[in-house]
Amino acid sequence: MIWENTSYLWLLLLLPAVIGALWWRGRQMRTQRAQYFGEELFASLRRGFWPLANRFKQISLFAGLFFLIISLAGPKIGTEVREIKRQGVDMLIALDLSASMNAEDVRPSRLEKAKFEINRLIERLRGDRVGLVVFTGEAYLQSPMTLDYSALRLFLEIADTNQMPSSATDFQAAMATSMEAFEALEDDDSNASRVLLIVSDGEDHGQQYKETLEELTSQNISVYTLGVGTEDGTTIPIYEEGTNQLVGYKRDGSGQVVTTSLQSETLRRIANLGNGDYYSIERGNDGIDAFLARIDELEKGEFSSQEYADYKNQYQWMGALALFFIVASVLIPSYKHQK
Structure with missing residues:
Protein backbone atom coordinates (compact mmCIF):
# COMPACT_ATOMS: atom_id res chain seq x y z
CA MET A 1 0.00 0.00 0.00
CA ILE A 2 1.15 3.53 -0.76
CA TRP A 3 -0.40 6.91 0.05
CA GLU A 4 -1.20 9.90 -2.14
CA ASN A 5 -1.08 12.48 0.69
CA THR A 6 0.67 11.08 3.74
CA SER A 7 0.44 14.40 5.60
CA TYR A 8 -3.26 13.73 6.34
CA LEU A 9 -2.30 10.63 8.34
CA TRP A 10 -1.04 12.91 11.12
CA LEU A 11 -4.70 13.75 11.81
CA LEU A 12 -5.13 10.21 13.14
CA LEU A 13 -3.20 11.29 16.21
CA LEU A 14 -6.05 13.64 17.06
CA LEU A 15 -8.57 10.82 17.43
CA PRO A 16 -7.12 9.21 20.58
CA ALA A 17 -6.53 12.70 21.97
CA VAL A 18 -10.19 13.63 21.43
CA ILE A 19 -11.39 10.29 22.83
CA GLY A 20 -9.24 10.77 25.92
CA ALA A 21 -10.47 14.34 26.38
CA LEU A 22 -14.12 13.24 26.12
CA TRP A 23 -13.53 10.40 28.58
CA TRP A 24 -11.91 12.79 31.06
CA ARG A 25 -14.72 15.33 30.59
CA GLY A 26 -17.37 12.62 31.16
CA ARG A 27 -15.64 11.50 34.35
CA GLN A 28 -15.57 15.08 35.62
CA MET A 29 -19.26 15.51 34.88
CA ARG A 30 -20.14 12.26 36.67
CA THR A 31 -18.21 13.41 39.74
CA GLN A 32 -19.98 16.78 39.77
CA ARG A 33 -23.36 15.15 39.14
CA ALA A 34 -22.93 12.80 42.10
CA GLN A 35 -22.72 15.85 44.37
CA TYR A 36 -26.24 17.00 43.41
CA PHE A 37 -28.19 13.97 42.20
CA GLY A 38 -28.65 10.43 43.34
CA GLU A 39 -28.52 7.62 40.83
CA GLU A 40 -32.28 6.96 41.02
CA LEU A 41 -33.16 10.62 40.54
CA PHE A 42 -30.80 11.01 37.62
CA ALA A 43 -32.17 7.82 36.00
CA SER A 44 -35.72 9.17 36.29
CA LEU A 45 -34.64 12.45 34.69
CA ARG A 46 -33.13 10.48 31.76
CA ARG A 47 -36.08 8.15 31.34
CA GLY A 48 -35.71 6.08 28.14
CA PHE A 49 -31.97 6.68 27.80
CA TRP A 50 -30.34 3.82 25.83
CA PRO A 51 -26.67 3.44 26.95
CA LEU A 52 -25.79 0.70 24.44
CA ALA A 53 -27.14 2.67 21.47
CA ASN A 54 -25.38 5.80 22.71
CA ARG A 55 -22.11 3.86 22.86
CA PHE A 56 -22.62 2.63 19.27
CA LYS A 57 -23.43 6.20 18.25
CA GLN A 58 -20.08 7.43 19.59
CA ILE A 59 -18.15 4.52 18.10
CA SER A 60 -19.76 5.13 14.69
CA LEU A 61 -18.83 8.81 14.80
CA PHE A 62 -15.17 8.13 15.52
CA ALA A 63 -15.07 5.27 12.99
CA GLY A 64 -16.46 7.67 10.40
CA LEU A 65 -13.78 10.26 11.22
CA PHE A 66 -11.10 7.56 11.04
CA PHE A 67 -12.12 6.39 7.57
CA LEU A 68 -12.53 10.00 6.42
CA ILE A 69 -8.91 10.74 7.32
CA ILE A 70 -7.79 7.53 5.58
CA SER A 71 -9.74 8.58 2.50
CA LEU A 72 -8.13 12.03 2.47
CA ALA A 73 -4.69 10.40 2.62
CA GLY A 74 -5.48 8.58 -0.64
CA PRO A 75 -4.64 4.91 -0.10
CA LYS A 76 -3.50 2.98 -3.17
CA ILE A 77 -3.72 -0.80 -3.04
CA GLY A 78 -3.22 -3.44 -5.70
CA THR A 79 -2.67 -2.62 -9.36
CA GLU A 80 -4.59 -1.43 -12.37
CA VAL A 81 -3.71 -1.50 -16.04
CA ARG A 82 -3.63 1.80 -17.91
CA GLU A 83 -3.17 2.57 -21.56
CA ILE A 84 -0.84 5.32 -22.68
CA LYS A 85 0.11 6.58 -26.10
CA PHE A 303 3.67 4.54 -31.16
CA SER A 304 1.82 1.42 -30.12
CA SER A 305 -0.24 1.79 -26.98
CA GLN A 306 1.62 0.59 -23.94
CA GLU A 307 0.08 -1.01 -20.89
CA TYR A 308 1.61 -0.69 -17.48
CA ALA A 309 0.60 -1.56 -13.95
CA ASP A 310 0.08 1.09 -11.32
CA TYR A 311 -1.31 1.21 -7.81
CA LYS A 312 -5.07 1.55 -7.85
CA ASN A 313 -6.77 4.32 -5.88
CA GLN A 314 -8.98 3.02 -3.08
CA TYR A 315 -9.94 6.31 -1.41
CA GLN A 316 -13.54 6.03 -2.64
CA TRP A 317 -14.13 2.90 -0.56
CA MET A 318 -12.73 4.60 2.53
CA GLY A 319 -14.92 7.62 1.79
CA ALA A 320 -17.99 5.41 1.48
CA LEU A 321 -17.24 3.76 4.85
CA ALA A 322 -16.74 7.18 6.41
CA LEU A 323 -20.11 8.38 5.10
CA PHE A 324 -21.84 5.20 6.32
CA PHE A 325 -20.55 5.48 9.89
CA ILE A 326 -21.17 9.24 10.15
CA VAL A 327 -24.75 8.84 8.92
CA ALA A 328 -25.20 5.91 11.31
CA SER A 329 -24.00 8.05 14.23
CA VAL A 330 -26.64 10.62 13.35
CA LEU A 331 -29.49 8.15 12.87
CA ILE A 332 -28.86 5.88 15.88
CA PRO A 333 -31.17 7.11 18.67
CA SER A 334 -29.86 7.68 22.15
CA TYR A 335 -33.31 7.19 23.69
CA LYS A 336 -35.86 4.40 23.41
CA HIS A 337 -39.46 5.27 22.72
CA GLN A 338 -41.37 5.06 26.00
CA LYS A 339 -45.07 4.15 26.01
Whole structure:
Protein backbone atom coordinates (compact mmCIF):
# COMPACT_ATOMS: atom_id res chain seq x y z
CA MET A 1 0.00 0.00 0.00
CA ILE A 2 1.15 3.53 -0.76
CA TRP A 3 -0.40 6.91 0.05
CA GLU A 4 -1.20 9.90 -2.14
CA ASN A 5 -1.08 12.48 0.69
CA THR A 6 0.67 11.08 3.74
CA SER A 7 0.44 14.40 5.60
CA TYR A 8 -3.26 13.73 6.34
CA LEU A 9 -2.30 10.63 8.34
CA TRP A 10 -1.04 12.91 11.12
CA LEU A 11 -4.70 13.75 11.81
CA LEU A 12 -5.13 10.21 13.14
CA LEU A 13 -3.20 11.29 16.21
CA LEU A 14 -6.05 13.64 17.06
CA LEU A 15 -8.57 10.82 17.43
CA PRO A 16 -7.12 9.21 20.58
CA ALA A 17 -6.53 12.70 21.97
CA VAL A 18 -10.19 13.63 21.43
CA ILE A 19 -11.39 10.29 22.83
CA GLY A 20 -9.24 10.77 25.92
CA ALA A 21 -10.47 14.34 26.38
CA LEU A 22 -14.12 13.24 26.12
CA TRP A 23 -13.53 10.40 28.58
CA TRP A 24 -11.91 12.79 31.06
CA ARG A 25 -14.72 15.33 30.59
CA GLY A 26 -17.37 12.62 31.16
CA ARG A 27 -15.64 11.50 34.35
CA GLN A 28 -15.57 15.08 35.62
CA MET A 29 -19.26 15.51 34.88
CA ARG A 30 -20.14 12.26 36.67
CA THR A 31 -18.21 13.41 39.74
CA GLN A 32 -19.98 16.78 39.77
CA ARG A 33 -23.36 15.15 39.14
CA ALA A 34 -22.93 12.80 42.10
CA GLN A 35 -22.72 15.85 44.37
CA TYR A 36 -26.24 17.00 43.41
CA PHE A 37 -28.19 13.97 42.20
CA GLY A 38 -28.65 10.43 43.34
CA GLU A 39 -28.52 7.62 40.83
CA GLU A 40 -32.28 6.96 41.02
CA LEU A 41 -33.16 10.62 40.54
CA PHE A 42 -30.80 11.01 37.62
CA ALA A 43 -32.17 7.82 36.00
CA SER A 44 -35.72 9.17 36.29
CA LEU A 45 -34.64 12.45 34.69
CA ARG A 46 -33.13 10.48 31.76
CA ARG A 47 -36.08 8.15 31.34
CA GLY A 48 -35.71 6.08 28.14
CA PHE A 49 -31.97 6.68 27.80
CA TRP A 50 -30.34 3.82 25.83
CA PRO A 51 -26.67 3.44 26.95
CA LEU A 52 -25.79 0.70 24.44
CA ALA A 53 -27.14 2.67 21.47
CA ASN A 54 -25.38 5.80 22.71
CA ARG A 55 -22.11 3.86 22.86
CA PHE A 56 -22.62 2.63 19.27
CA LYS A 57 -23.43 6.20 18.25
CA GLN A 58 -20.08 7.43 19.59
CA ILE A 59 -18.15 4.52 18.10
CA SER A 60 -19.76 5.13 14.69
CA LEU A 61 -18.83 8.81 14.80
CA PHE A 62 -15.17 8.13 15.52
CA ALA A 63 -15.07 5.27 12.99
CA GLY A 64 -16.46 7.67 10.40
CA LEU A 65 -13.78 10.26 11.22
CA PHE A 66 -11.10 7.56 11.04
CA PHE A 67 -12.12 6.39 7.57
CA LEU A 68 -12.53 10.00 6.42
CA ILE A 69 -8.91 10.74 7.32
CA ILE A 70 -7.79 7.53 5.58
CA SER A 71 -9.74 8.58 2.50
CA LEU A 72 -8.13 12.03 2.47
CA ALA A 73 -4.69 10.40 2.62
CA GLY A 74 -5.48 8.58 -0.64
CA PRO A 75 -4.64 4.91 -0.10
CA LYS A 76 -3.50 2.98 -3.17
CA ILE A 77 -3.72 -0.80 -3.04
CA GLY A 78 -3.22 -3.44 -5.70
CA THR A 79 -2.67 -2.62 -9.36
CA GLU A 80 -4.59 -1.43 -12.37
CA VAL A 81 -3.71 -1.50 -16.04
CA ARG A 82 -3.63 1.80 -17.91
CA GLU A 83 -3.17 2.57 -21.56
CA ILE A 84 -0.84 5.32 -22.68
CA LYS A 85 0.11 6.58 -26.10
CA ARG A 86 3.30 8.37 -27.05
CA GLN A 87 4.17 10.56 -30.01
CA GLY A 88 7.70 11.21 -31.13
CA VAL A 89 10.51 10.01 -33.36
CA ASP A 90 12.51 6.79 -33.42
CA MET A 91 16.15 7.58 -32.72
CA LEU A 92 19.26 5.47 -32.40
CA ILE A 93 22.43 6.94 -30.93
CA ALA A 94 25.62 5.28 -32.17
CA LEU A 95 28.43 6.08 -29.75
CA ASP A 96 32.06 5.64 -30.77
CA LEU A 97 34.06 3.77 -28.10
CA SER A 98 37.37 3.64 -29.93
CA ALA A 99 40.59 4.42 -28.05
CA SER A 100 40.80 7.89 -29.62
CA MET A 101 37.65 8.86 -27.67
CA ASN A 102 39.86 8.91 -24.55
CA ALA A 103 41.69 11.96 -25.89
CA GLU A 104 41.39 14.97 -23.62
CA ASP A 105 41.30 17.85 -26.08
CA VAL A 106 37.71 18.16 -24.88
CA ARG A 107 37.44 18.01 -21.08
CA PRO A 108 37.30 15.73 -19.27
CA SER A 109 37.64 13.53 -22.37
CA ARG A 110 35.90 13.13 -25.69
CA LEU A 111 33.92 10.14 -24.44
CA GLU A 112 32.86 11.72 -21.15
CA LYS A 113 31.87 14.93 -22.91
CA ALA A 114 29.87 12.93 -25.45
CA LYS A 115 28.06 11.01 -22.68
CA PHE A 116 27.31 14.25 -20.86
CA GLU A 117 25.75 15.80 -23.96
CA ILE A 118 23.77 12.64 -24.76
CA ASN A 119 22.37 12.78 -21.23
CA ARG A 120 21.32 16.38 -21.88
CA LEU A 121 19.63 15.17 -25.03
CA ILE A 122 17.76 12.41 -23.17
CA GLU A 123 16.57 14.85 -20.49
CA ARG A 124 14.88 17.03 -23.10
CA LEU A 125 13.17 14.28 -25.08
CA ARG A 126 9.41 13.93 -24.75
CA GLY A 127 7.85 10.71 -25.99
CA ASP A 128 10.65 9.77 -28.41
CA ARG A 129 11.87 6.19 -28.53
CA VAL A 130 15.63 6.02 -28.18
CA GLY A 131 18.16 3.21 -28.43
CA LEU A 132 21.94 3.02 -28.03
CA VAL A 133 24.52 1.35 -30.27
CA VAL A 134 28.18 1.25 -29.23
CA PHE A 135 30.84 0.59 -31.81
CA THR A 136 34.54 0.44 -32.63
CA GLY A 137 35.66 -2.07 -35.27
CA GLU A 138 32.53 -3.98 -34.25
CA ALA A 139 29.11 -2.72 -33.18
CA TYR A 140 26.64 -3.88 -30.53
CA LEU A 141 23.11 -2.85 -29.63
CA GLN A 142 23.67 -1.67 -26.06
CA SER A 143 20.03 -0.68 -25.54
CA PRO A 144 17.08 -1.41 -27.87
CA MET A 145 14.50 1.26 -28.63
CA THR A 146 12.83 2.30 -25.39
CA LEU A 147 10.72 4.97 -23.72
CA ASP A 148 12.39 4.16 -20.41
CA TYR A 149 14.94 6.95 -20.31
CA SER A 150 16.22 5.90 -16.88
CA ALA A 151 17.24 2.49 -18.23
CA LEU A 152 18.87 4.16 -21.23
CA ARG A 153 20.97 6.35 -18.92
CA LEU A 154 22.21 3.25 -17.11
CA PHE A 155 23.32 1.67 -20.38
CA LEU A 156 25.02 4.92 -21.35
CA GLU A 157 26.78 5.19 -17.99
CA ILE A 158 28.51 1.81 -18.33
CA ALA A 159 29.66 2.49 -21.90
CA ASP A 160 33.47 2.51 -21.87
CA THR A 161 36.32 2.08 -24.34
CA ASN A 162 37.57 -0.96 -22.39
CA GLN A 163 34.38 -2.94 -23.05
CA MET A 164 35.07 -3.30 -26.79
CA PRO A 165 37.39 -5.92 -28.29
CA SER A 166 38.73 -3.52 -30.92
CA SER A 167 40.17 -0.02 -30.55
CA ALA A 168 39.69 0.97 -34.20
CA THR A 169 36.61 2.62 -35.72
CA ASP A 170 34.28 1.19 -38.37
CA PHE A 171 31.26 3.30 -39.33
CA GLN A 172 29.96 0.55 -41.59
CA ALA A 173 29.53 -1.77 -38.58
CA ALA A 174 27.64 0.91 -36.64
CA MET A 175 25.32 1.58 -39.60
CA ALA A 176 24.61 -2.12 -40.22
CA THR A 177 23.76 -2.78 -36.56
CA SER A 178 21.55 0.32 -36.45
CA MET A 179 19.67 -0.80 -39.54
CA GLU A 180 18.98 -4.17 -37.90
CA ALA A 181 17.67 -2.39 -34.81
CA PHE A 182 15.27 -0.28 -36.89
CA GLU A 183 14.09 -3.36 -38.80
CA ALA A 184 13.36 -5.12 -35.48
CA LEU A 185 10.75 -2.55 -34.48
CA GLU A 186 7.33 -4.16 -34.21
CA ASP A 187 5.28 -1.19 -35.41
CA ASP A 188 6.82 -0.74 -38.83
CA ASP A 189 3.65 1.03 -39.96
CA SER A 190 4.38 3.98 -37.66
CA ASN A 191 4.87 7.23 -39.52
CA ALA A 192 7.45 8.46 -37.02
CA SER A 193 10.66 9.89 -38.43
CA ARG A 194 13.67 7.62 -38.04
CA VAL A 195 16.98 9.13 -37.04
CA LEU A 196 20.46 7.72 -36.55
CA LEU A 197 22.83 10.00 -34.64
CA ILE A 198 26.50 9.00 -34.89
CA VAL A 199 28.62 10.49 -32.10
CA SER A 200 32.32 10.16 -32.93
CA ASP A 201 35.59 11.96 -33.52
CA GLY A 202 35.39 10.91 -37.17
CA GLU A 203 38.38 8.61 -37.44
CA ASP A 204 37.44 5.63 -39.62
CA HIS A 205 39.63 2.56 -40.06
CA GLY A 206 36.96 0.15 -41.28
CA GLN A 207 35.21 -0.90 -44.45
CA GLN A 208 33.55 1.38 -46.96
CA TYR A 209 30.23 2.52 -45.51
CA LYS A 210 28.64 4.10 -48.60
CA GLU A 211 26.55 1.07 -49.60
CA THR A 212 25.19 0.57 -46.07
CA LEU A 213 24.49 4.28 -45.79
CA GLU A 214 22.46 4.15 -49.00
CA GLU A 215 20.43 1.28 -47.57
CA LEU A 216 19.66 3.38 -44.50
CA THR A 217 18.45 6.33 -46.56
CA SER A 218 16.39 4.03 -48.79
CA GLN A 219 14.48 3.03 -45.63
CA ASN A 220 13.82 6.70 -44.80
CA ILE A 221 16.38 6.73 -42.00
CA SER A 222 18.13 10.09 -41.70
CA VAL A 223 21.73 9.97 -40.52
CA TYR A 224 23.07 12.85 -38.42
CA THR A 225 26.61 13.14 -37.10
CA LEU A 226 27.97 14.79 -34.00
CA GLY A 227 31.70 15.42 -33.94
CA VAL A 228 33.52 15.42 -30.61
CA GLY A 229 37.04 16.81 -30.31
CA THR A 230 39.21 19.51 -31.86
CA GLU A 231 40.94 19.61 -35.22
CA ASP A 232 44.21 20.64 -33.55
CA GLY A 233 44.56 17.11 -32.24
CA THR A 234 46.17 15.66 -29.14
CA THR A 235 47.63 12.46 -27.71
CA ILE A 236 45.67 9.55 -26.23
CA PRO A 237 46.45 9.04 -22.52
CA ILE A 238 46.60 5.60 -20.94
CA TYR A 239 45.56 5.26 -17.30
CA GLU A 240 46.24 2.38 -14.97
CA GLU A 241 43.05 0.49 -14.30
CA GLY A 242 41.90 0.84 -10.70
CA THR A 243 44.26 3.65 -9.62
CA ASN A 244 43.43 5.91 -12.56
CA GLN A 245 47.05 7.09 -12.71
CA LEU A 246 48.55 8.21 -16.01
CA VAL A 247 51.07 5.60 -17.17
CA GLY A 248 51.78 6.82 -20.68
CA TYR A 249 50.32 7.59 -24.10
CA LYS A 250 49.08 5.34 -26.88
CA ARG A 251 51.79 4.46 -29.46
CA ASP A 252 51.66 2.94 -32.92
CA GLY A 253 53.47 -0.17 -34.12
CA SER A 254 56.73 1.73 -34.60
CA GLY A 255 56.66 3.13 -31.07
CA GLN A 256 55.64 6.64 -32.03
CA VAL A 257 53.10 8.47 -29.86
CA VAL A 258 49.74 8.53 -31.64
CA THR A 259 48.09 11.88 -32.26
CA THR A 260 44.35 12.05 -32.89
CA SER A 261 42.20 14.92 -34.18
CA LEU A 262 38.59 15.51 -35.09
CA GLN A 263 37.95 14.34 -38.66
CA SER A 264 35.03 16.63 -39.38
CA GLU A 265 35.12 16.08 -43.15
CA THR A 266 34.33 12.39 -42.74
CA LEU A 267 31.39 13.16 -40.48
CA ARG A 268 30.14 15.90 -42.82
CA ARG A 269 30.24 13.48 -45.74
CA ILE A 270 28.23 10.87 -43.83
CA ALA A 271 25.62 13.47 -42.84
CA ASN A 272 25.32 14.82 -46.40
CA LEU A 273 24.88 11.35 -47.90
CA GLY A 274 22.50 10.37 -45.08
CA ASN A 275 20.08 13.30 -45.62
CA GLY A 276 21.07 14.69 -42.23
CA ASP A 277 23.25 17.42 -40.79
CA TYR A 278 26.62 17.62 -39.11
CA TYR A 279 27.10 19.20 -35.68
CA SER A 280 30.17 19.54 -33.54
CA ILE A 281 30.96 19.68 -29.84
CA GLU A 282 34.23 21.21 -28.85
CA ARG A 283 34.14 23.12 -25.58
CA GLY A 284 30.55 24.29 -25.61
CA ASN A 285 27.21 22.57 -26.06
CA ASP A 286 25.84 24.38 -29.11
CA GLY A 287 26.02 21.20 -31.19
CA ILE A 288 23.55 19.17 -29.16
CA ASP A 289 21.17 22.13 -28.82
CA ALA A 290 21.10 22.62 -32.59
CA PHE A 291 20.40 18.92 -33.07
CA LEU A 292 17.53 19.08 -30.56
CA ALA A 293 15.99 21.96 -32.47
CA ARG A 294 16.17 19.86 -35.63
CA ILE A 295 14.50 16.87 -33.93
CA ASP A 296 11.58 19.09 -32.91
CA GLU A 297 10.94 19.83 -36.59
CA LEU A 298 10.70 16.19 -37.64
CA GLU A 299 7.42 14.36 -38.14
CA LYS A 300 6.10 12.73 -35.01
CA GLY A 301 4.49 9.32 -35.05
CA GLU A 302 2.10 7.62 -32.63
CA PHE A 303 3.67 4.54 -31.16
CA SER A 304 1.82 1.42 -30.12
CA SER A 305 -0.24 1.79 -26.98
CA GLN A 306 1.62 0.59 -23.94
CA GLU A 307 0.08 -1.01 -20.89
CA TYR A 308 1.61 -0.69 -17.48
CA ALA A 309 0.60 -1.56 -13.95
CA ASP A 310 0.08 1.09 -11.32
CA TYR A 311 -1.31 1.21 -7.81
CA LYS A 312 -5.07 1.55 -7.85
CA ASN A 313 -6.77 4.32 -5.88
CA GLN A 314 -8.98 3.02 -3.08
CA TYR A 315 -9.94 6.31 -1.41
CA GLN A 316 -13.54 6.03 -2.64
CA TRP A 317 -14.13 2.90 -0.56
CA MET A 318 -12.73 4.60 2.53
CA GLY A 319 -14.92 7.62 1.79
CA ALA A 320 -17.99 5.41 1.48
CA LEU A 321 -17.24 3.76 4.85
CA ALA A 322 -16.74 7.18 6.41
CA LEU A 323 -20.11 8.38 5.10
CA PHE A 324 -21.84 5.20 6.32
CA PHE A 325 -20.55 5.48 9.89
CA ILE A 326 -21.17 9.24 10.15
CA VAL A 327 -24.75 8.84 8.92
CA ALA A 328 -25.20 5.91 11.31
CA SER A 329 -24.00 8.05 14.23
CA VAL A 330 -26.64 10.62 13.35
CA LEU A 331 -29.49 8.15 12.87
CA ILE A 332 -28.86 5.88 15.88
CA PRO A 333 -31.17 7.11 18.67
CA SER A 334 -29.86 7.68 22.15
CA TYR A 335 -33.31 7.19 23.69
CA LYS A 336 -35.86 4.40 23.41
CA HIS A 337 -39.46 5.27 22.72
CA GLN A 338 -41.37 5.06 26.00
CA LYS A 339 -45.07 4.15 26.01
